[in-house]
Amino acid sequence: MSGASDLAAALRRNTLGAARADPKARGADWRTATVDTVGSDGTVTTTDGIVARRMETYLDATAGDLIVVGVSGAGSWLAWGRLGAGTSSTWTPYTPTFAAASGGAALGNALLDAEYALRGDQCTVRIGFVAGTTTAFGSGGLRWGLPFTAAALPSASMFWTGSAMCADAGSTYYPGVCRILPNTSYVVGISPITATGGTATEWRSITPFTWGSTDYASFGVTYKIA
Template sequence: MRAAAAAIAAELAAAVHDQAVHAGRSTPAVRGADWRLATVQTVNADGTITTTDGIPARRLESYVGAKAGDQVIITVSSIGGWVCWGRPGAGGTSLWTPYTPTFSASGGGAAAGNAVMDAEYLLRGDECHVRISFVAGSSTTFGTGGLRWGIPFTAASLPNANMFWAGSAMCSDAGLAYYPGMCRILGGTNYLVGISPVTAAGSTPTEWRPATPFTWATGDYASFGITYKIA
């Protein structure tokens, strides 16, 4: 009888221990603060995000440009409050993040095709630095209207429709002639355009188009550098 009672007591103690361990793993008040990776499902207007597993977390001020699908670091306090620190680093020692810009034309019909594009951005708070290099390929089409290259984040709104962020730009007619100029981003848009003061035809400066500042074709090159505020 004593042996049976001792066995039952041991089993009961083990069960209580297992329950305590489980509670400690799942309850912040027991285990203390903790952190883990999560995926953003929704970005909310009140400054929070909701993860794919249903956790609402307050975004830090430094986590700007939040979007669904971001992998982020979240942390929980000992009383159960969650905070989202933002995206972890992309790896390596560089602060620059590579991305692939879109290529389009205001009148439609443009497509990058087999163009070579090399682009990256550096984000500090809501300040975004962008570098884009573009070489047209044999299957690149230029459509109609102004040529546009996509930026990584939508630009913040500006107080007047005639205001814009300005940067540097240069394009080359397959190395035969070079056309320095500028690029600009209008508030609330997600692309930049190039403008050159000199064109092959000597026409009035305008945004780069399929035939401005020269007739674009295979091997033609464009480069941009600009800093702007993100939305």
């Protein structure tokens, strides 16, 4: 009798296991998964082999994303979106790159603090930067990296703008704007005035003043991501 009971128990376990593995048997379900690869057809493949179509709101999918996936009773998988970074805040911290258009820039011991908030394909970014004693500014326009590449626009002459401010050793302030060009992944600052009163251009190593230790910059901008 015990042998028959053991066999019956084993059969029940196998049947339950098969039902749990088969969405047609268990019905619709959801769980978390990690993205392995991102397809060009709007799908992602998870590290355990699930191919799921991304929801329209799941933008800029990246390998390593921890996401929620759902399956229908017919076995079709959907990738609902990326999970938060572990806090209740809608803001996610990130570390921007720091560069100059013609090279030579280096962050050194500068302080760089940034975060972004996503709402669909709308990304709002805040960046704060304080130069250090070993920061190098290179040549050409200074660039601070964005968390996501900006979307295309009908013309290369169009762009997104936001607010910006920089200060020369914290004593002289230069309010301005920041600009994000389409299909780029960085923001630049532009001030209407310079230390010498000349025509302003994008912030560079010598505009709107000669940058050095303790000089700082701040940006706030909302743009559409690719």
